[in-house]
Amino acid sequence: MPVLDTAALLHWPAERLQGGIVTHSQLDELRKLSPQRAMLVESIEMEWMSMGTGDAESAAANTGDLPRLSPVDLEILAVALATGQTLFTDDYSLQNVCRSLNHPFESVSNKKSEQQxxxxxxxxxxxxxxxxxxxxxxxxxxxxxxxxxxxxxx
Ligand SMILES: [Zn+2]
Structure with missing residues (x-):
């Protein structure tokens, strides 16, 4: 079960979202970006989690990416780290932190940054x-x- 960032919630078809792990804070974010999409996402069977972001913040501080990450980003990262699941994100800072921890990640739109x-x-x-x-x-x-x-x- 992948952990999905908000770009996936906005752009992926419903079938692909099914079973994915997301955070409650993302739903709030999604409601602001696209109320219609939020309604669709709420109708899909997904795993909604909440997570403290302490470990994610330390990891992001180590790579210097912390100032570029929003509280929602950090919570998604925290969930990925806690569950050990692959994080789907196009955010280069999130990808950078994952790479520094050898945590698996994939891009939402199939573009993956190559370099640490x-x-x-x-x-x-x-x-x-x-x-x-x-x-x-x-x-x-x-x-x-x-x-x-x-x-x-x-
Ligand atoms: Zn100088």
Missing amino acids: WAWELRCIGCRATKKADSQTEEECEICGSPMKVKRSRG
Whole structure:
């Protein structure tokens, strides 16, 4: 039984959604995005779960992806980790955290990111780089230009 992110709930046919694991917070999200789709999803036999996100948050903090993940994303990740089931998501940050934990994941739309990456700060002036501990942009210690958060191959 796969764990499905909201993109799957929006785009997959009902037959494919059947039996999937989802979180209650996703249903709230889906109601805002597409009330019609929410009604359809509620009529399908799926496993609805709620989960604390502590472990998911630590894992996402380790890869630097935490600031890019919503509370709903983190809960989906937490459910995937707790159940050991494959996570279907197109969110690169979720995929990145799964990859760092060797947790199985698949894409919703069959596009899968190939590479593990890390986040780094890169100076727009002198191109110096440093590891990004957070997503906060700072000034370069060498030349004083702004440093922007970029993806780097990890
Ligand atoms: Zn610089």
